[in-house]
Amino acid sequence: MNEIKNKKVFDGVKTFLTRTRVLDSIGYRNILLYPLATESIVCFDYLTLDEALESGVIEVTEKPGGSVPELEVENKSTKAILLLNGEEIKGGRQNRTLNTDILVKPKTKITIPVSCTERGRWGYAQEAPPGKAEPVMKSAEYISPYSMRKNISKGVGQSLGMGAGFQASQSRVWQASSDYHASYNVPTRTGAIDDVFNAKESDIRKYLDALRPDKDTWNGMAVVIDNKFVGLDIFDSTVIMAQLWDKLVRSYALDALRGGSGCKFDKKAILETIDAAISASMKAYKSVSLGYDVRIEAQNLLGSALAFRKINIYGVAHLSLFSKEGKQQSKSKMSSATERMKRST
Secondary structure, rough: EEOOOOOOHHHHHHHHOOOOEEEOEEEEEEEEEEEEEEEEOOOOEEEHHHHHHHHOEEEEOOOOOOOEEEEEEEEOOOOOOEEOEEEEOOOOHHHHHHEEEEEOOOEEEEEEEEOOOOOOOOOOOOOOOOOOOOOOOEEEEEOOOOHHHHHHHHHHHHHHHHOOOOOOOOHHHHHEEEEEEEEOOOOOOOOOOHHHHHOOOOHHHHHHHOOOOOHHHHHEEEEOOOOOOEEEEEEHHHHHHHHHHHHHHHHHHHHHHOOOOOOOHHHHHHHHHHHHHOOEEEEEOOOOOEEEEEEEEEEOOOEEEEEEEEOOOOEEEEEEEEEOOOOOOOOOOOHHHHHHHOOOO
């Protein structure tokens, strides 16, 4: 897959980040969420995966014969459908997680790149419903945990750089799942990360109850766990953020459960992180369906953005960043972040 040189795409991503304000944090125990609010967003009209599944306008199935790193998606809607990196698809021959953000074109059927999150199963665990050739795959209530998403993002970036498409390191995904099972001493027959989320549901629920969004203002979140910045997600809509809020909080809460009981952080460091992303190396590739997949990498950061063109303006449907080491970003160069701090209240 060839890299695309399009300055307007990069400018669209940078503008999106530049217009993003960092608000005062909300917290519970060892996690702080810094709400993000982007001014003058370029919005794209689409459905989320959960909306599409609920209304019956999307089908996610195994490829004929089965293929671990691939699934087939059919969009029957007249709207595009957003599939989020790290969004877990349950069922089929084994559970999978999305390797990258995908905006599925209306009325199309495509193959999507995924990674397995259930290494001990290769076969259908349920019967197919009447009229269907195979069991229906559904969306999980969570996004894959932080370390898994970070490893997948890193692997996809490397794969794209080698011209090998949106592939991730399956062994690293399995290792991340094994680490969570070991950390929480969760018994499992198939090694599914789903087993860990189910086992820790009551503890995760405490984070969900304590960390509630402002559905009218926030279109993103930056996350700090145990005094360390770990990642952020920003969308082009407060509505989409509200719909995906619980999934993302569950994702980050699973990591927070392995930590301490308190958390302190300087909001300026979040601003510095955003500034680092603005000045980071960016490489663009044709997305799996609509838009451009932009890979972002700086010294301490990696991530991606799904960019699209609306009329003659490039916007961003979703942008995610992860700390490479799960460590707080340096506070040594705060000039631009301090300047932006004046309008981040």
